[in-house]
Amino acid sequence: MSAAPTSPVPSVRRRVTLGEVRGPTVTLPYPMGEIREGLAGARTPIHDPRRCEGTGACARACPTEAIRLEGAGRGASFHLDYGRCIFCRACVDACPTGALTASPTFELAVRDLRDLQLHHGGTATAGALPSTDSVRSETSDRVRRMFGGSLALREVDAGSCNGCEVEVSALTWPAYDLERLGIHFVASPRHADGLVVTGPVTVNMRLALEKTYRATPEPKIVIAVGACGISGGPFRGSPEVLGGVASTLPVDVWIPGCPPRPEALLYGIWLALGRLEQRLHQGEGPSPGPALPPARKA
């Protein structure tokens, strides 16, 4: 291998050196250690009920009907479904009172679909958005015990736009290096302990998804990835899609995002293995404080 010069890129940047064998380490510590310094992407909408005046501008701006207000003005209740959110920040731009802000927090994966729903005001059940039922596989606890140290996953694209595939395959890049965690993507469902499913599940992919699931030996887990895999995302309502993985399979873990960044996928996979705590709880939404440094230094 030919030698490459050392990169002059400052250390807070992602290193882009052509790596030598003894070159700089590009693999990021997460989820074993801290998230990398200066992660930039602030995409997750955070709602501050104290500043909300119930204008409804956010709900009108939302392209996927993830936000709903009941009532109007200061007494309005605010409901946000992170399973429908495509993290476009149109609501943040539309909010005239600054009640909605974008946060870099990404640890949004949950085991129960209802935990993706945020309710400010109103009651959680009365205000719950219509959504697909959360189905938890009975075997998931057993799976977590069995596969804690080694997990083989098979990826199935059930009609995604290929955005989620970019980030799922990024897990195999040096920066994320999934295999250091004992997790690997395998070529056949027969070799897999679980499926990672993206896309809104098109009518044309349903049969293939079912067959792939049946070909995966028991016990097995299913991880639904992205707004499409949870709710159909931008494609919800099309007669050509079924509107999420739960239409077809029992789901153990849901990873919101459009697409979820690689760290969010790592978090979700570790959550499936029971190696990390779930941060989101029903009705509460993510904590408003940034989980990460908001900006990297140049």
Next chain:
Amino acid sequence: MTEVPYEGDEASSERRPAARAAKDTILADEGKWARGWGLLEEPGGAPLGPWGGEVGAERWRPACLSLPPVLGHRLASYWAEEEEEALRLHALWWGKGGARGVHLRTLVSSGSPVIPSLLPEVPAALYFEREMSEMFGLTFPGGRDPRPLLLHYRHPSPPLRGQGSPPGTERAPYDFPIVEGEGVYEIPVGPVHAGIIEPGHFRFQVTGEEIHDLEVRLGYTHKGTERLWQGRAPGRGLPLAESVSGDHAVAGAVSYSMAVRSAAGASPMDARNAAAVGLLLELERMAFLLGDIAGIILDVGYAAGAAQANVLRDAAYGELEALTGSRLGRGAVGLEGLTRPLATGLAEGVGEVLREIAKGVAQLLRHVEEISSVMDRLRGTGVLSREVAEALGLVGPAARASGMDQDVRRDRPYGPYQGVEVRVAQGSAGDVEARLRVKVHEVQEAGRLAGLFLERGALEAKVPGAGFEPTSVTKGNGLGVVEAPRGEMLFAVTLRDGVVHRVHVREPSFMNWPAIEYAVRGNIVPDFPLCNKSLNLSYSGFDR
């Protein structure tokens, strides 16, 4: 609209003089060829659209067939839309280089719509005709392939007509061609593939290791996207535009917004917004093409080289995230330009990283060039001759690697690329190596252009105010054409009463998918992944 007096008819011996007459008509009488569907965006406001003209249905085929032999026009897109009691067909043809395009239109009655096929003279029309058959119930006498293209189940009525219809439960029959003979066997692959990639079904006809024929069946990711657009306010269609091919979301958003702006008669973006959009487009191109480069190197089994390409790719996504908040640039581009300022606090140093990436990819190419076991796999593999490439109307890096000299950024400069010199990559061998070299060149060129856009004030661009109100447009239509990383991405948008009446999107892969069936012929099965990766075709972009 005036009907253009085409002299042409189907008799081939008559075609040349007839075509010459057509050429004269097209070139001399611009008044007759009304500026129809605009194509943003010219400084000074005049949309640079193709010449447009209406022809009678009975003249459709001769009119269309007269174009390729005269000016070397290639079919860029061919689509239908519903009007009152009729279907309007559009055929868009691009001239060679920067030559002005021609946009032919005709009306057919919607009762039992029939229009003669453009086959076999225009091979590129095949997929378009198959799509219109199933989506609009059009029949194409003289057509070559009656099989469905995207729909796997029978629909009670064509999905893009009237109220549309959800899929039924009965599967539509689909026959694959079979090669027979001693020792010939079939390899079915997919729709669920071994890698982390999109779904599609491949049937190989093979003897020993040699591939005789490949038939690709797609449609698995069909989401009814074009239908979903209808009745939406144009701005709410942006997430769909980003999700046609989510791996080049910026190009999708820019192309769609161009079409909407043109339909609404909006004025062009200000120079800094144009520069900012250009910066995002070029960064996306770098990240995307580095993935192709990584894939090619990985598929010859050289994991270390692929890892290095992926390090560079992740750096490019990191910069896109630093600028837009999203690694894939989603939600960054709106109808008017930027939706929010590029995060300038984080953007400091972006130019340096771009130069590092461009340098890194050049080093990587020099490095793999020294490894004969890599180069041996690439050279002479998956050859697409220029003849095949032109007949199929290929676009993007695949076309350029086969000697087709075309790039929308240079030929029909839009927004950011006006007054910018784009050094278009050129290959000739049409094999995997040529495609790899073209892509390496394009990463470097994208880095250079991105640097140029930085100098032009991309980071200082302000979020534009609402310069136009698409929801007040009673009737308008427009085209958007962008050089996406895969090639020319085209949107045709019709607005009516403030909402989308019809969106037709032609993702580059719609033109390029047939190429893989040609590229693999005579190759060995283990080289299929190389052919596949070097073409990097979008399933979702094709299926929508």
